[in-house]
Amino acid sequence: MTDKEKLAYNRKYQKSHRAEISIRNKRYRLANREAISASKKAIYKRDRKKILAQKVKYHRVNKKAIAARKRAARVALRLEAINCLGGKCAQCEFSDIRALQFDHVNGDGSSHRKRSPSITTTEYRAIAEGRYDGPVLQVLCANCNWIKREELYEVKD
Ligand SMILES: [Zn+2]
Numbered sequence: 001m002t003d004k005e006k007l008a009y010n011r012k013y014q015k016s017h018r019a020e021i022s023i024r025n026k027r028y029r030l031a032n033r034e035a036i037s038a039s040k041k042a043i044y045k046r047d048r049k050k051i052l053a054q055k056v057k058y059h060r061v062n063k064k065a066i067a068a069r070k071r072a073a074r075v076a077l078r079l080e081a082i083n084c085l086g087g088k089c090a091q092c093e094f095s096d097i098r099a100l101q102f103d104h105v106n107g108d109g110s111s112h113r114k115r116s117p118s119i120t121t122t123e124y125r126a127i128a129e130g131r132y133d134g135p136v137l138q139v140l141c142a143n144c145n146w147i148k149r150e151e152l153y154e155v156k157d
Contacts, residue, residue, distance in 0.1 A: 074121055081119075081127035082139050089141035091148075101145050105136040107152055 001009070014021060029036060044051060059066065079097060088095040090103075102119050119127075119137075126132040140148065 074124070077121060077124040077128060078119075081124040084128050084130065085137060085139045088139065089144050090138040091140060091144040094141035094143070096141075099142045100139050101142055102137050103140040103145050103148065105138050 081102075082097065082100055085102075089100065094100070123132060123134065126134075127137070
């Protein structure tokens with residue numbers, strides 16, 4: 001058998017025994033967990049500089065894709081948070097996501113914003129997962145939010 005033939009045979013074998021190989025590998029990984037972990041650690045220790053350089057390079061090369069992925073995740077999380085708070089304006093039931101905003105029910109937005117300029121990803125996640133414990137929030141459309149702001153100032157003046 002030539003090397004080429006061996007390679008072809010191996011490929012064919014792997015293709016036709018995929019499930020069996022997968023089970024065998026899983027069993028091996030479970031039985032040798034610590035040895036595998038130690039080996040990985042040793043490789044990392046030995047090649048640390050190379051591995052970190054690869055990471056830096058990956059981030060440099062894929063900067064735009066990474067940023068787009070993060071942005072998409074943030075948009076999805078914001079949508080989830082909005083849906084958790086009713087998914088529409090609490091005043092007029094307007095529901096176009098593009099004009100929906102988070103509003104501090106008790107008008108404590110400015111003190112909240114001193115800490116962070118807007119709702120953070122962490123806060124979106126907490127809202128979406130139902131464990132947000134900051135100032136009480138509601139969803140308002142941009143119009144209702146502005147109107148509420150105007151009315152608040154009128155009361156204060
Ligand atoms: Zn509204």
